[in-house]
Amino acid sequence: MPADAASLAQAHVRIARPSRDLAAAERFWCAGLGLSVLWRIEGGDQPGEHSLLMLGWPEATWHLELVHDVAEPVAPRPTEEDLLVIYLDGPVPDDLVARLTSHGGARVAHSNPYWNTWGTTILDPDGYRLVLCTRAWPMT
Structure with missing residues (x-):
């Protein structure tokens, strides 16, 4: 592996998305998932002054960044293939699914049968899909 590829493999990843309601998103991702x-x-009400919420597990190599601009909001436009997949390497805990749905999520079937077989799909308050996958990563 070239040196630049090795350093990229260790780089921290940010997943950035617009949000309609940062408070609702925070309830889902923090109280629901545990980030x-x-x-x-906290942004103002002038164009370009956006509110920003970065969520994650402090020891993880990734974080989720949610942005909302009061003056010029960007509506989230998720598709069925915009997935954040967390590989659990075991069963999806029922209490986790219940916590996510009680904090603004909605359990849905996925159009791709793979995700219905190997996981549970939850819509976040902005309509993005979180898949809790029973498989391990890397897959063997």
């Missing part, structure tokens, strides 16, 4: 607030910026 922590890593950073928060």
Whole structure:
């Protein structure tokens, strides 16, 4: 593996998305899934002044960044293939699914039967899909 590819393989990943309601998103991702607030910026009501919420597990190599601009909001436009997949390497806990749905999520069937076989799909408050997968990563 070339040196640049090796360093990229260790790089931290940010997944950025617009959000309609950062408070609702925070309830889902933090109280529901168990992520922590890593950073928060409260924006104003002028164009370009956006509110920002960064969520993740402090020790993870990725985080989720949610952005909302009050003056010029960007509507989330998720498709069925915009997935955040978490590989659990075991059964999806019923209490986790219940916690996610009680904090603003909605359990849905996925149009791809693979995800229905190997996981549970939950819509977040902005309509993006979180898949809790029973498989391990890397897959063997």
